[in-house]
Amino acid sequence: ETGVTQSPTHLIKTRGQQVTLRCSSQSGHNTVSWYQQALGQGPQFIFQYYREEENGRGNFPPRFSGLQFPNYSSELNVNALELDDSALYLCASSLDGNSKNIQYFGAGTRLSVL
């Protein structure tokens, strides 16, 4: 167990809807990174939050947004859902924003967009 928890575990939405995914980081970790994993692919970096500020972003459109709270838990919001947004969404926590720190993954939220 990594101590990183994500909710919900599964979600079904329809095109055009909005979704919020949640992540609680491991105790003592102040950095959360979010990844999207499509079927048969490796995870792709969406963005990272360090001490409540965005600290790097991957090649995802602005309808993917995030938030980190003072307790370092985090949310990923996706607006105007598209069919291609169907994927496993993973969050990973690490000790701080330093690139040397190992990232520990939660079990993920499986999103299906119909």
Place this chain on the structure above:
Amino acid sequence: RKEVEQDPGPFNVPEGATVAFNCTYSNSASQSFFWYRQDCRKEPKLLMSVYSSGNEDGRFTAQLNRASQYISLLIRDSKLSDSATYLCVVKTGNTGKLIFGQGTTLQVKP
């Protein structure tokens, strides 16, 4: 060209076999290298970090060749429980952004 490239396999091997996976990366400024293991429909878990000097953890040996931008993973005496997808991962830049390969699927058969 993908930033991290792996042969997706699948690799089907008998128990006890030795199997090797390779991976190449495109950014010469990459700083850290890892192998993660992912079981079906589960999250990736860190298997081992990879160092230029090579490192070993039991039946697993990882190697990094910075000049060729090439990473390898060797699994000796394969067990049924080694069946999984192995993800080659590179970390570049100050944010700790992880760049994953597509993953290589290993199936160990009795």
